[in-house]
Amino acid sequence: DVKVTQSSRYLVKRTGEKVFLECVQDMDHENMFWYRQDPGLGLRLIYFSYDVKMKEKGDIPEGYSVSREKKERFSLILESASTNQTSMYLCASSLTGGFGEAFFGQGTRLTVV
Amino acid sequence: AQSVAQPEDQVNVAEGNPLTVKCTYSVSGNPYLFWYVQYPNRGLQFLLKYITGDNLVKGSYGFEAEFNKSQTSFHLKKPSALVSDSALYFCAVRDITFSGNTPLVFGKGTRLSVIA
Numbered sequence: 001d002v003k004v005t006q007s008s009r010y011l012v013k014r015t016g017e018k019v020f021l022e023c024v025q026d027m028d029h030e031n032m033f034w035y036r037q038d039p040g041l042g043l044r045l046i047y048f049s050y051d052v053k054m055k056e057k058g059d060i061p062e063g064y065s066v067s068r069e070k071k072e073r074f075s076l077i078l079e080s081a082s083t084n085q086t087s088m089y090l091c092a093s094s095l096t097g098g099f100g101e102a103f104f105g106q107g108t109r110l111t112v113v
Numbered sequence: 114a115q116s117v118a119q120p121e122d123q124v125n126v127a128e129g130n131p132l133t134v135k136c137t138y139s140v141s142g143n144p145y146l147f148w149y150v151q152y153p154n155r156g157l158q159f160l161l162k163y164i165t166g167d168n169l170v171k172g173s174y175g176f177e178a179e180f181n182k183s184q185t186s187f188h189l190k191k192p193s194a195l196v197s198d199s200a201l202y203f204c205a206v207r208d209i210t211f212s213g214n215t216p217l218v219f220g221k222g223t224r225l226s227v228i229a
Contacts, residue, residue: 004156033216040122042203042221043157058216090156092217099164099209101147102217104156 003027006091006105013112019078021108023091029103030096032074034058034066037088037107049074050096081112115140115208119220126194127228134189134202134223142210146187147217148178151201160202163187174198194227201225 007022025032031050035043035058045058047066055066063085067075074093078085088109092102116139126132138144145164149157161172168180178189187204201224205217 009154031216035219040221043219045216045218048216092157099145099162101159101162103159104149106156107154109154 004091004093004103004105006089006108008108009106011108011110013078013081013110015082015112017078017081017112019081019110019112021076021078021089021091021110023074023076023105024072025074025093025103026072027093027095027103028071029093030071031094031102032068033092033094033102034064034074034076035090035092036060037090043090046076078110081110083112086110086112115144115206115215115218117204117206117218117220119202119204119223121223122221123224123226125226125228128196129193132191132194132198132225132227134204134225136187136189136204136220137185138187138204138206139185140206140208140210142208145207145209146178146180147205147207148172148176148187148189149203149205149219151203151222153200157203160189194225196227196229199225199227 004025033048034046049055049068065077091105094100094102118137147162148160163180171177204220
């Protein structure tokens with residue numbers, strides 16, 4: 001069964017902390033994505049990567065960075081967490097070529113206090 | 114630029130009745146279209162997709178969707194709703210004209226409530 005696994009379901013962090021969200025996929029997919037989900041705003045793309053060590057900014061990259069050192073792992077980093085980064089974070093992966101659907105992890109609900 | 118509109122925040126339907134969740138899209142080239150469902154505190158699950166070919170696409174759990182190019186729509190349908198269909202539904206589009214690596218763009222979601 002195909003799988004995208006996010007390291008935590010729930011996280012509580014303090015303002016100013018550096019936060020790491022980890023995502024691992026076992027499908028050998030080239031593309032990986034980080035989205036943020038907020039009520040009434042749907043899913044918004046933070047960053048994506050279409051190859052190891054490659055990254056592209058999405059619609060809302062400010063305050064975030066990413067790392068992809070291995071094909072199966074894509075990390076989202078909040079350099080200095082702020083309360084407005086409290087949200088549900090969703091990782092996804094897909095094959096290249098465009099026709100493949102994206103597979104999602106179970107989500108990480110991050111609360112910054 | 115790509116965009117998706119889901120005009121209804123909430124759809125209510127009685128169990129056993131047909132349901133429709135609306136989606137319209139905007140792309141500069143050719144669209145690939147997707148529907149996903151999200152249950153509480155879970156990630157998104159893929160339901161169905163339109164890539165090419167037959168405009169009526171069948172997917173998981175008895176759902177189907179019809180691609181209408183002239184109306185730029187991709188509405189999700191089911192002939193007979195179940196209480197267990199109650200969830201948040203997202204439509205997404207990818208414009209593959211320029212790159213197969215273009216990310217999915219999602220609508221804001223429609224909450225479906227099926228009443229027994």
